[in-house]
Amino acid sequence: MIYLLTVFLLFAAYWVGSLVKEAVFGYGKQLNNSDSDSFGTGEMCLTGMFALFILWEADALMISYMGGSFETGVRVYIMILFALCAISAAMRIRTNKPKEWYSDFVIPSSYIPAVIIIIIQAVSFFLFYPDLSDDRTTESVLTILYSQRLHFIDPDTGMTDGYVVSFFGRLPETDSFYAMLAMVAGGRDFVYVTLYRVVPLLMLILEYLAYGRWIDIICGKDKEGRKLAGVLYSMLGILNICGSFSPDGVFYSLIHRGFRGENLVFSVLVPYIAYLCYMIFGNKKKNRIIYLVMAVAVLFFAADVQRSAVPAMAVIIISVVASLISRGESGTEKRRAG
């Protein structure tokens, strides 16, 4: 049953993402789904997940600085989450009939090979041991659940002597988020399953959602485009599987280190941030700036500044420059054609 936690999270992300979408695009506004620039279910889940991370970040910072109990923080978070989902559902009922929501969750038949590959990747989490080198995520999560405090006990030693955490050290909260998931799942006994199976599966799906934005742009939303999109999703999965054999390779991280914060940065945030920069500066979709701000906020949640914000800022700068150059090129071509 613990494996349904991923489904629960994505479902909650969908509702919270829907709420954010209403705030960004305007309440009740229907987006044209045939337009490749539209805002689909996948992006709603992705941005909803960002909102969940940011919400947890705020909650965890409060626990950390006020010295409160971790369990209390988890209860507050879950209550807020349910409240947001309920509000979102209530707002959607006013604009769409519930039976119309079904279309949001329909997967085209051309995506079935990609779904099979995702299942194969998910099964691999059961078969292969995670890479725990140079990482203290497991220790942190166990220590948080044991002590019910944040940033109080050194995860390396289990003692408080000599343990110092700076303000920037308190920002990355993936460990406490996973501890929250483990607590919801049933406690300390579920930590390993949560970290080594549930979280990598979640990150895998978020990776597909992030690269899905690029696939939508490349393929378009017509029938032929959807067929090609299915092929490209499958290629993404095959690349991940091939790379999982190679510890020095970039695709290794998702399968064997899916629980690490930098995996969220490089597999999910970086491609999505580049996409947002392309949409904002290349296609002039200014309303997506809010999502860019959210994605940048999640960077601080995911990993320390050196491993998250610095490379992401490089990506933003490169994306902006590339967008402006490509926009200038297309403008020049139009003038020549005109």
Add this chain to the structure above:
Amino acid sequence: MEFLAGLLYEMRETLGKAGSTAGLTGLFLSGLLALWYARARGRRETSFLFWYASILLLLIISPPYLFFVKNWAPGLLQSNMYLWLLPMMPVLLGVVYEGYKGSVTTRNAFALGIAFTALMLLAGTTSYNAESFKPVEDISYPDQELSEGLAVIDEFRSANSKESLLIVTSDKMMEAIRRYDPAICTAYGEEMWNGNIDPGQRTYYSDWQYELHDAMIRPRAKLRELTEIAGAHGVDLIVIDRDIPDAEINSDGKAVLIEETSAYRSGEFDPGDLTAGSAECIFGEGIITGRKHRTEKFIYPDRSGDYVLYETGERYVLYAKF
């Protein structure tokens, strides 16, 4: 010329690290070429990806970036290869897409499929390592190799009704213990031998912890020093891997100097009287070699000062505070 040669070498090294494998680097560069070709067809998103990949490539191998990373963000060097993930993915997808559009014959599509599969296998398997395929037997044991040691510590805890312990042992076991049970504390942490992983969190160690760590490098040779320091700072258990070879033998050829236990000194018992269920004592200038019986349960008497050997499994030796 030397400066230029050095610079080119550094750029090549950075490119190698960014690509992580020759296959991936080749994949990236060939995808870049494909994007350049596709850009000529006027698709704006392809143009964006082309410029994105080009600027990223120029940035990664540029001297100012190298200077910045080396001096202020060395951790970024390792992360470089992940930045390639983004342009590489749409590049590859773009290559497939352009190839799909251009493949008007079955033969062309077949050739494209073979070429692409070969490239992907090259990208994935050029640094194949058998470690990445270690099947998991029990996900709750952090490291299968250390499971005996962890089980022995668990046995000691339950026999003595102690949930929390302060332990010193080998580096690898210390890491595994913290991933196994947060109630077991270690005298020092991974930061001692691996360095600081997270710049936002640090542990400042005292001199005795550094001395303890040094003694644990050759524990059987430095057992006296180890027990003195550990005893002074409340360490409950010293766990030693038998596989660590004895490094120092004194001039008489004797093995290890162990503190004589107070019970032995007072003549309360003779090692020959030991029966199953009691602890074995280490005394004098050598370890008793003829008295290796397995204890069925551990005794934890309420005394202080000395450490007592509890002989356990085939590989691990426990010294518990007496």
